Amino acid sequence: MSPAPGLRFAPYERRQNKRFPITAQSQYILGGNRAKATTLDISSGGVFLKAEKSLPVGKQIQVLIDWPALLDQRCPLRLVITGRVLRSDSAGTAVGIIRYEFRIRPKSAAPFAA
Numbered sequence: 001m002s003p004a005p006g007l008r009f010a011p012y013e014r015r016q017n018k019r020f021p022i023t024a025q026s027q028y029i030l031g032g033n034r035a036k037a038t039t040l041d042i043s044s045g046g047v048f049l050k051a052e053k054s055l056p057v058g059k060q061i062q063v064l065i066d067w068p069a070l071l072d073q074r075c076p077l078r079l080v081i082t083g084r085v086l087r088s089d090s091a092g093t094a095v096g097i098i099r100y101e102f103r104i105r106p107k108s109a110a111p112f113a114a
Helices: none
Strands: 024-030 033-042 046-051 060-071 075-089 092-104
Touching: 024 046, 033 060, 046 060, 046 075, 060 092
Parallel strands: none
Antiparallel strands: 024 033, 024 060, 033 046, 046 092, 060 075, 075 092
């Protein structure tokens, strides 16, 4: 049975948290190995990254993001996320956030290279 003519339903959104399209160079640490990635979007519940390969679902991961805004317009920040890989495929890797913190990026630490 189809809905009445002209009656439309809004698409169902499963996400509970609004995602923000933030593209930033990042790195991840998984099983003691560090690799480059690119953050595609982020919310209070998770982060979506593009890595060179699919990552193992269920594993704990640390994601380091060079934050695009400066603290007090002068201090570079790094967002450090501890999370769990929720899904990973050719489109990217979804990481659920367990905890996070902003750290001041040391002046000696150059931004992540592309």
